[in-house]
Amino acid sequence: MNRFLILFLLLITTSMSCNTLDDMSNPDTSEIKGFQLLNDLKGHWVGSNITAFGHFDFFTFDFRPISAAHLHSIYEGGTNQNIITSIFIADFEGKQQxxxxxxxxxxxxxxxxxxxxxxxxETETSRYYRLVDAVGREKRAYIEFRFENGILKFDAYKDNSGSLDEPVHHMGFEGTNLNPSYAQAATELFDFPQKVSEVSLENKFTDLIDPDSALFLEENKDPFPKNQHGHLSDLKINLVKDNAIQSDKLLLYISTESIVEENGQVNYQHLTSKVIRTIEVQSNEAFYITTYLHPDSYFITCFSDKDNNFYPSPGDVCNVSKVIEIDPETFQEMDIEVDLLLQ
Known part of the structure; x- marks a missing residue:
């Protein structure tokens, strides 16, 4: 669904820090300010999003470790339409940050x-973190994470004019961590989080296209591109469409539990709590390649959303949710047949 595509360019006012609860029991964590964020953000957050381009009742962030010091999440709206948010430890300005x-x-x-x-x-009852543009700082763009009473508030602000005036609110997500277990396997695999640097970004923000922002518009100039991200995989999904929907756009959902059963029944509980990606496939696309996929077992569900309600319902043509096991650092391929008319 392209409706969230542009919102992100994530793009927070005083600098201060307090001791975390973990700092008190493990003094080492105080060496890296905000280290606790890596723990707090893990999991599958489900909620709503208010953006400069509209209000979206359902949105998810699936933050999982991909190394000992790197959390990764992605939004995919469609082919060449994705927005990544990853949090990691890096060497920058002479220290780990x-x-x-x-x-x-x-x-x-x-x-x-x-x-x-x-x-x-960081206090006993709440936590607040702000990250600012690595060059232009808070006058250019910033991100805020607030954790309180089991709720995450994730806000982004950016300078729309380029004049380094006060950034405006660009996105506001509020949700709960419905499935923290999604991050558990990778947490154990990497003994996450550790106080190790994922990458060095020392002296990487020079000769910039915008002197006021750590922004890169060419992948070959990005100091930390996709090919340097381990553990993640890509999946090519070949679509065999029924003749009745050859000219229709499709919605493709990736979830950790089945949505459409063999008898055509739709599991609405899984639909609202187990979906990690919602993708729009254009009518002329015979396949879709989903990228930056965390290793796990997934169900792939594709349907023609005839009534534009964003879920499989009577009158839609869909497939029975098909499972696939994604291994680390692989390119995998599968076929699905979108030919089941829901009654």
Missing amino acids: IMARNGGWLGNQYRATYFVLDIAE
């Missing part, structure tokens, strides 16, 4: 912007 990478493809345009954590406020 929490940083973020936000970007991806918007049509034919590549984007990647880098942020550095400048505020970490």
